[in-house]
Amino acid sequence: MKNILLTGGAGYIGSHTFIELFQCGFRPIIYDNFSNSKIEVINRLSQICNSEIEYIKGDIRDQNQLEASIRDYNCEAIIHFAGLKAVGESVSNPDLYYSNNLTGTVCLLNAINNTGVTKLVFSSSATVYGKPIYLPIDEKHPLSATNPYGRTKLFIEEMLRDYANAFPKLKIAILRYFNPAGAHESGLIGEDPLGIPNNLMPYVSQVAAGLRTHVNVWGNDYETHDGTGVRDFIHVTDLAKGHIKALNKLDDLTSIAVNLGTGKGYSVMDIIKTFQEAAGTEIPYQFKDRRNGDVASCYANPSFANKIIGWKAERNLFEMCKDHWNWQKNNPNGY
Numbered sequence: 001m002k003n004i005l006l007t008g009g010a011g012y013i014g015s016h017t018f019i020e021l022f023q024c025g026f027r028p029i030i031y032d033n034f035s036n037s038k039i040e041v042i043n044r045l046s047q048i049c050n051s052e053i054e055y056i057k058g059d060i061r062d063q064n065q066l067e068a069s070i071r072d073y074n075c076e077a078i079i080h081f082a083g084l085k086a087v088g089e090s091v092s093n094p095d096l097y098y099s100n101n102l103t104g105t106v107c108l109l110n111a112i113n114n115t116g117v118t119k120l121v122f123s124s125s126a127t128v129y130g131k132p133i134y135l136p137i138d139e140k141h142p143l144s145a146t147n148p149y150g151r152t153k154l155f156i157e158e159m160l161r162d163y164a165n166a167f168p169k170l171k172i173a174i175l176r177y178f179n180p181a182g183a184h185e186s187g188l189i190g191e192d193p194l195g196i197p198n199n200l201m202p203y204v205s206q207v208a209a210g211l212r213t214h215v216n217v218w219g220n221d222y223e224t225h226d227g228t229g230v231r232d233f234i235h236v237t238d239l240a241k242g243h244i245k246a247l248n249k250l251d252d253l254t255s256i257a258v259n260l261g262t263g264k265g266y267s268v269m270d271i272i273k274t275f276q277e278a279a280g281t282e283i284p285y286q287f288k289d290r291r292n293g294d295v296a297s298c299y300a301n302p303s304f305a306n307k308i309i310g311w312k313a314e315r316n317l318f319e320m321c322k323d324h325w326n327w328q329k330n331n332p333n334g335y
């Protein structure tokens with residue numbers, strides 16, 4: 001197996017996965033409409049890989065172009081990253097989320113059926129666990145959703161399970177990411193949010209760079225070790241490597257869903273303090289009311305991924321902060 005189509009391959013996780021695939025001897029091809037990513041990503045990947053980068057500008061909802069791309073490049077597998085992921089935006093514009101994420105995936109599945117691709121890896125999220133009932137969260141935890149973005153991930157997962165049942169030749173790995181952080185060690189690629197970041201790590205990083213005055217800490221009265229929200233942050237390079245492990249295992253497996261997390265929970269204040277150390281600069285913060293829809297704690301039981309695909313996160317929180325900062329300081333305005 002060699003040629004792999006990466007839908008949304010120019011995005012944060014897609015671009016990091018591109019490098020890992022390339023370094024493992026695969027031939028990754030990016031399929032992206034660049035609505036939420038910049039074309040400069042291609043130049044950066046080219047520098048890192050010291051090679052021309054193959055990419056197609058196309059929309060996930062364009063089934064004809066998808067099919068043509070799969071055939072042109074003779075792709076044997078697809079890693080499906082393409083999708084929108086901002087929770088707040090999904091509440092105000094659910095149409096965008098159902099169209100891009102759900103309709104887009106239906107188009108991709110039709111293209112897969114028509115071309116005979118037999119392997120699919122899907123970018124899911126810990127959001128499919130809804131409000132945690134117990135911790136750490138394993139894959140048997142009940143699934144639910146608390147917002148339209150989460151619902152699109154959940155519906156896509158359900159759809160994929162139906163496809164896997166109906167078409168046993170199609171092997172599917174659903175990867176449930178916890179909270180991705182950090183950047184490639186080169187500092188050439190990283191997370192480049194449009195506008196004000198919603199997520200903690202890019203926000204902290206922009207405060208460290210002096211682009212924003214302080215971090216708003218959403219709630220300090222949770223039942224956690226310091227009152228602030230606890231999450232399972234995972235280095236994006238570890239996450240990227242998880243895709244290759246899953247892909248390599250798909251030949252021997254029936255379809256699977258696995259958590260990609262570290263199993264360790266860190267609080268908002270842990271992040272601010274560790275980032276301060278990594279960046280060598282003070283990070284001002286202010287405690288504010290809880291953010292609507294947030295939970296106190298969410299972290300993975302990652303043992304199934306270790307058992308089934310032989311994957312385990314290797315990078316710690318300090319490395320995530322250091323690499324995130326390295327990218328931020330070299331690219332203060334993103335790409």
Ligand code: UD1
Pocket residue numbers: 085087125126127146147149150177178179180198199200201203215216217218219228229230231268291293294
């Ligand atoms: C959210 C999404 C998740 C998605 C993830 C990464 C939900 C409920 N959450 O996770 O699906 O995969 O983003 O895109 O669907 N915080 C602050 N100040 C900030 C920003 C965040 O204090 O400026 C706190 C939050 O209250 C939370 C923690 O930091 O306790 C992490 O927040 P965030 O980075 O947004 O991730 P999640 O909400 O866990």
